[in-house]
Amino acid sequence: MRGLDVDYMIGLVPIILGYVPKTLAMASVAMVLALILAVLLAIVRVLKLPVVDQAVALFISFFRGTPLLVQLFLFYYGLPQLLPTLSKIDGVTAAIIGLTLHFSAYMAESIRAAIMGVDRSQWEASESIGMTRAQMLRRIILPQAARIAAPTLMNYYIDVIKSTSLAFTLGVTEMMGAAQKEAAGSFLYLEAFLVVAVIYWLLVEAFSFLQRRLETRMNRAFAR
Amino acid sequence: MSTDCHITIQGLTKTFGANTVLNAIDLALEPGERVAIIGPSGTGKSTLLRCLNFLDRPDAGLITIGDHRVDAAHASRAEILALRRRTGFVFQNYALFANKTARQNITEGLITVRGWSRDRAEERADQVLASIGLTDKADSYPASLSGGQQQRVGIGRAMAMDADLLLFDEPTSALDPEWVGEVLDLIRQVADGRQTMLIVTHEMQFAREIADRVIFMEGGRIVEQGPPAQIFDAPQDDRTRAFLRRVTGNG
Numbered sequence: 001m002r003g004l005d006v007d008y009m010i011g012l013v014p015i016i017l018g019y020v021p022k023t024l025a026m027a028s029v030a031m032v033l034a035l036i037l038a039v040l041l042a043i044v045r046v047l048k049l050p051v052v053d054q055a056v057a058l059f060i061s062f063f064r065g066t067p068l069l070v071q072l073f074l075f076y077y078g079l080p081q082l083l084p085t086l087s088k089i090d091g092v093t094a095a096i097i098g099l100t101l102h103f104s105a106y107m108a109e110s111i112r113a114a115i116m117g118v119d120r121s122q123w124e125a126s127e128s129i130g131m132t133r134a135q136m137l138r139r140i141i142l143p144q145a146a147r148i149a150a151p152t153l154m155n156y157y158i159d160v161i162k163s164t165s166l167a168f169t170l171g172v173t174e175m176m177g178a179a180q181k182e183a184a185g186s187f188l189y190l191e192a193f194l195v196v197a198v199i200y201w202l203l204v205e206a207f208s209f210l211q212r213r214l215e216t217r218m219n220r221a222f223a224r
Numbered sequence: 225m226s227t228d229c230h231i232t233i234q235g236l237t238k239t240f241g242a243n244t245v246l247n248a249i250d251l252a253l254e255p256g257e258r259v260a261i262i263g264p265s266g267t268g269k270s271t272l273l274r275c276l277n278f279l280d281r282p283d284a285g286l287i288t289i290g291d292h293r294v295d296a297a298h299a300s301r302a303e304i305l306a307l308r309r310r311t312g313f314v315f316q317n318y319a320l321f322a323n324k325t326a327r328q329n330i331t332e333g334l335i336t337v338r339g340w341s342r343d344r345a346e347e348r349a350d351q352v353l354a355s356i357g358l359t360d361k362a363d364s365y366p367a368s369l370s371g372g373q374q375q376r377v378g379i380g381r382a383m384a385m386d387a388d389l390l391l392f393d394e395p396t397s398a399l400d401p402e403w404v405g406e407v408l409d410l411i412r413q414v415a416d417g418r419q420t421m422l423i424v425t426h427e428m429q430f431a432r433e434i435a436d437r438v439i440f441m442e443g444g445r446i447v448e449q450g451p452p453a454q455i456f457d458a459p460q461d462d463r464t465r466a467f468l469r470r471v472t473g474n475g
């Protein structure tokens with residue numbers, strides 16, 4: 001047993017904090033792309049569009065059924081062997097693509113459930129005045145589904161933030177990658193990983209706080 | 225507009241599984257005619273209305289509104305949309321857009337479906353809100369309106385579209401008794417404007433008052449129809465008599 005090297009840890013904090021923007025940027029870009037993709041996938045599933053629906057079901061099944069780490073390795077190390085043009089992809093891009101596809105599969109199911117959770121009367125009322133399906137979705141159904149799905153989707157964002165740590169396995173220096181490098185130099189693994197763990201934790205707690213504030217505000221808009 | 229638009233329904237049929245809910249219904253409405261449909265529950269009254277709006281898709285039949293004819297068995301998506309745009313629907317459970325204010329509920333169809341400018345649609349919505357007596361609730365969301373107010377907005381939403389035919393599906397059945405009066409008053413007001421309408425209702429006194437013609441339906445068929453006085457005071461068919469005895473508690 002040895003004591004924690006507190007001075008080392010304090011010195012490490014600003015170094016790891018310096019990578020917070022990169023982690024958040026990766027998470028945010030992946031989240032936005034995943035959200036857009038998830039909405040499209042969910043719509044295909046809800047409308048049961050022929051053929052595409054089966055393809056989407058397969059996509060969702062695969063990306064929910066395999067580990068994110070395996071998917072990242074498949075994209076970064078595996079695919080370039082099949083398509084040499086992909087070898088130009090850097091680790092950050094590969095990580096963002098992997099996170100996007102992986103989380104879009106999960107979020108598509110949440111959004112689909114939220115769309116199904118919108119009262120049937122809302123579809124019928126939109127139909128009765130002669131809206132097209134696209135108009136119904138855009139104007140009436142999706143805004144209401146967004147309210148239902150919002151808490152779950154915000155939890156996925158937290159998940160995405162934490163999952164960016166896997167990008168270090170693709171050679172990306174983000175928070176986890178930085179901690180790993182520092183630890184490799186100093187051999188103070190416990191200190192380095194403890195610091196990075198606490199920073200992730202505080203980050204997530206800060207975001208959870210914002211999330212609760214946001215939910216209270218959204219519920220004020222039109223209670224039902 | 226509804227002033228010179230003839231409506232005919234021929235052979236309208238709808239089955240749910242082995243159950244024939246509408247059995248080759250034939251019906252014609254004169255421009256401005258107000259028709260009330262009465263009958264026991266589960267005899268296809270609501271389904272008839274829902275089929276005319278394609279909320280339920282009929283299996284067969286011809287629906288003609290003015291110069292627009294739809295063959296139910298082969299209706300294309302465009303034909304269905306065009307039919308819906310000529311018919312307004314008032315729901316039993318109001319079915320207001322939960323994410324829209326009272327005014328937006330009325331402007332929504334005008335802007336999205338009719339392609340009106342926002343200014344023009346809002347001007348029309350404010351007229352409608354005044355005529356349904358809810359000017360002060362223009363910016364309220366449905367959740368903060370009473371059942372009666374919600375249904376009045378529901379009627380206003382249908383009115384604003386200037387449909388050739390308004391369909392009222394038991395518009396007061398879901399209301400607390402205290403709100404029934406104000407909704408019936410509003411429907412009476414719409415009826416006074418000689419709006420062509422089909423109304424499914426359990427309010428017999430109301431049907432007698434506003435309808436030009438009353439239809440008694442049972443088992444997916446029109447059993448008997450005629451002026452209110454004839455149907456209510458001198459019904460010809462045993463089934464009509466039995467029904468009226470049950471609902472009025474005398475006879």
